[in-house]
Amino acid sequence: MAYFASMSRKVKTIGLHLLGWLLFVSLVIGFVESSPEADPLGRVSEPAFLLFVFIYVSLFYLNGYVLMPRLYLKQKTALYLMLAFVLLAVVFWLKPYDHLVRMHMHHFGEDRPPRPDRLPPPLHDEPLFQEGPGIRDHGPERRGRMMDIVSVVLFLAVWSVSMAMQLFRQWRSTERRALQAEADRVNAELSFLKAQINPHFLFNTLNNIYSLAITNSAQTPSAILKLSEILHYVTDEVGNDFVPLRREVDCVKNYIELQKLRLTGKVDVLCEVNGNLEGKKIAPLLFMTFIENAFKYGISSHEPCVITIAITAGEESIDFFCRNKIMVRNATEERTGVGIGNVKKRLDYLYPGKYLLNIDTKEVQFSVHLAIRN
Numbered sequence: 158m159a160y161f162a163s164m165s166r167k168v169k170t171i172g173l174h175l176l177g178w179l180l181f182v183s184l185v186i187g188f189v190e191s192s193p194e195a196d197p198l199g200r201v202s203e204p205a206f207l208l209f210v211f212i213y214v215s216l217f218y219l220n221g222y223v224l225m226p227r228l229y230l231k232q233k234t235a236l237y238l239m240l241a242f243v244l245l246a247v248v249f250w251l252k253p254y255d256h257l258v259r260m261h262m263h264h265f266g267e268d269r270p271p272r273p274d275r276l277p278p279p280l281h282d283e284p285l286f287q288e289g290p291g292i293r294d295h296g297p298e299r300r301g302r303m304m305d306i307v308s309v310v311l312f313l314a315v316w317s318v319s320m321a322m323q324l325f326r327q328w329r330s331t332e333r334r335a336l337q338a339e340a341d342r343v344n345a346e347l348s349f350l351k352a353q354i355n356p357h358f359l360f361n362t363l364n365n366i367y368s369l370a371i372t373n374s375a376q377t378p379s380a381i382l383k384l385s386e387i388l389h390y391v392t393d394e395v396g397n398d399f400v401p402l403r404r405e406v407d408c409v410k411n412y413i414e415l416q417k418l419r420l421t422g423k424v425d426v427l428c429e430v431n432g433n434l435e436g437k438k439i440a441p442l443l444f445m446t447f448i449e450n451a452f453k454y455g456i457s458s459h460e461p462c463v464i465t466i467a468i469t470a471g472e473e474s475i476d477f478f479c480r481n482k483i484m485v486r487n488a489t490e491e492r493t494g495v496g497i498g499n500v501k502k503r504l505d506y507l508y509p510g511k512y513l514l515n516i517d518t519k520e521v522q523f524s525v526h527l528a529i530r531n
Contacts, residue, residue, distance in 0.1 A: 182210060209253040213315050216244065221319040229320075230327060245312055254308040362387065362412070365419050376418045383415045391442075398507060399438040402475065406430055406468055409444060413466070416452050424456045425463045432470030437531065439475060440507050444468070446496040447479045447525045455481025455523070473531055480524040504529075 220241075228237035362384055369377045390408045394400040413428055420426070451464045462482045469476040497516070504512050504527075511530045517523070 178210075178214065181213075205253075205257050205259070208251075209257045212248065212251065212253045213311060216248075216312065217315050217319045219244075220316055221323045225320060225323040230323075241316065245309065248308055248312045252308055254311060359388075359391075362415060365415060368419055374418070380415055380418050383411045387411050387415075394441055398440065400441045401434075402437040402439045402470060403434040405439050405441060405444070406434060408442075409448060409466075409468070412445065412448065420456060421458045423458055423461050425461070426466070427463065428466045430468050430470075434470050437470055437475060439529070440503060443500065443503065444477050444479075444527075446500050447477070447527075450496065451479055451481040451523075455484055457484040460484075475529045475531070477527040478525070480522065483518075483521055483523050 224237055224240060228234075228240070366377065366380045366384060369380050387408055390404060390411075394404060410428065410430075413426060417426060448466060451466070455464050456462055462484055464481045465479065467476075467478040469478075501514065504514065508529055513526075513528045515526045517526075
C-alpha cells in the first residue's frame with residue numbers, strides 16, 4: 158500500500174509539472190503569435206522556441222532541485238546569490254525572448270502580408286523633424302533592449318516560483334518529520350507503559366499459583382489453565398492499541414477466577430457484565446490495574462469485605478465500575494502511584510477527550526468509574 162501511495166504522489170507531481178509548463182508555453186505562444194492565421198504547432202519546432210523553453214525549464218529545475226537544496230537550505234547564501242546573478246547575466250546575454258520574437262517577426266514578413274492593425278502609424282502622427290535628446294527611437298536597438306527586459310522578468314518569475322515550490326516542499330517535509338517523531342514518541346511511551354503493566358500483572362498471578370502449589374491444592378491445575386489462557390491473550394493481543402471487548406472481558410473473568418482460588422470465605426466478589434460485547438473494542442488491560450488494586454488492598458482474612466466489578470457495553474459508551482472496602486492502611490497513597498498514573502496516560506493518548514474517569518476515595522471505601530465513548 159505504501160508503494161502504491163508513493164507512486165500515486167509521484168504521478169500527481171509529474172502531472173502538475175506538465176500542466177504548469179503547458180500553461181506557460183501556451184501563454185508565451187498566445188502572446189507572441191496573435192495572428193488567426195498562425196500555426197502554433199509549427200512554431201514550437203523552431204530552434205529559437207526550443208531554446209527559449211529549454212532555458213527556462215533548466216533554470217526552474219536547476220534552482221529547485223540543485224541550488225536550493227545544496228546551497229540555500231544549507232546556509233550557503235552568498236554562493237547561492239552569486240550563482241543566481243551569474244545565471245541572470247547569462248539569460249540577459251542569450252536574450253531568449255528577443256530571439257523568439259525575432260523568429261516570429263521573420264515568419265511574419267515571409268509567410269503572410271502585413272495586417273492592417275500592424276501597419277506603421279501615419280506620418281502625420283509624429284513631427285516630421287525632431288531634434289534633441291527626446292527623439293523617439295523605434296530602431297532595432299531599442300526593441301532589443303525591451304526584449305532583454307522581458308527575458309529578465311521571466312527569469313525572475315521562474316526563479317521565484319521554483320524557490321517557493323522548494324520552500325513549500327521543505328516545510329511539508331519538516332512538518333511530516335515532526336508529526337512522525339511525535340507519533341514515534343507516543344508509540345514508544347505506550348509500549349513502555351504496557352511493559353510496566355504486564356510484568357506487574359504476571360508477577361501477582363504467579364505468586365497466587367505459587368501459594369496454591371506449596372499447599373498441594375487440587376485447584377493448582379485449574380489455576381495453571383487460567384494463567385495459560387491469560388498468557389495466550391497477553392501474547393496475542395496486548396501489543397495492539399485496541400482489542401475486541403469480548404477478549405478483554407474474558408481475560409478479566411479469568412483473572413478474577415484465578416484470584417478467587419486463594420480467597421477465604423470472608424471475601425465476596427461480585428462481577429457483572431452487561432450489554433452487547435460484539436463489535437466493540439477497548440485498549441488491552443485497561444481495567445486490570447483497578448482490579449489488581451481491589452484484590453491487593455480490598456481483601457481480608459479476618460473481616461467480611463466485598464469487591465464489586467461491573468462492565469457495561471452500551472450503544473455509545475463502555476462503562477467500568479469497581480468498588481472495594483479499604484482494608485490496608487495507607488492504601489490511598491499507594492493507589493495514586495505508577496499503576497493509576499499509567500492508566501491516565503494511556504487514556505489521554507488513546508481516548509483524548511472521549512473518556513471520563515472518577516476515582517472516589519472515602520474513609521473506608523474506594524471506587525472507580527470509567528466511561529469511554531465509542
